[in-house]
Amino acid sequence: MARAATTTDAFNAVAEPRRREILDALAGGELAVGDLVELLGLAQPQVSKHLRVLREVGLVDVRDDGRRRLYRVNGAPLQAVHDWVARYERLWNERFDLVDDVLGELEDAADEAGTGQGD
Amino acid sequence: MARAATTTDAFNAVAEPRRREILDALAGGELAVGDLVELLGLAQPQVSKHLRVLREVGLVDVRDDGRRRLYRVNGAPLQAVHDWVARYERLWNERFDLVDDVLGELEDAADEAGTGQGD
DNA sequence: TTGACGCATGCCGATATGGGTATATGTTTG
């Protein structure tokens, strides 16, 4: 019991800056490992490792091309992240006064416990 | 040089499931540590530690209330996450045809010269 | 003041992470 494996979900995979860079690079389209190595200035093994993590969580797909492997982004797993974060969007997008309102919705969605505990 | 400190940014802070749970709980409004302990069924020290991480990245604010400490969500740091993830929204929200198109071009280019884009 | 309560911190242990270097595997070329 140390920590939640980083290869568990998109949240963890994306927590790594390098991995985000890789995804950003791949956002332009398929790229081979070597291309990423050049683009990001990382060592080849490191890139391969990060790509592996991204694969484990399904954030990238691979395609064999001769002796190269072309990686491509698959944003699907990011939907979960987006979905979760979106719930807090109002907290920075609108006035804080509305927070209470949103909270009401969230609570309502969660369950009807609705006992004025907070406050 | 092990890993990017988890207390670095919202991405890392939110990568922890427990921390997300805490934020979700706090979404209902201010809560004291003890409340979170009960709600999440975690040990008090663990909750305090997670709260600390969340504080480090500014995801929660604290308020002293007697011998209790009331925590409250501050979604601002999540904007960066939302912002980054949003860039990939179309990858799951829309058709992949556009992407395929781009990929086709890249493949073609790669097949000929090998690259030269990026940067 | 003493004691109970609420929370933060310190310390320990197990684990997994990320980088570095060397090397194995697979592919294309000569």
Place this chain on the structure above:
DNA sequence: CAAACATATACCCATATCGGCATGCGTCAA
């Protein structure tokens, strides 16, 4: 066939994480 190239793995190391337990510190109550 061998040699060169592209990528994946293995192994080692330093580090930071997370959980569990004990304890310190501040606050309220009697």
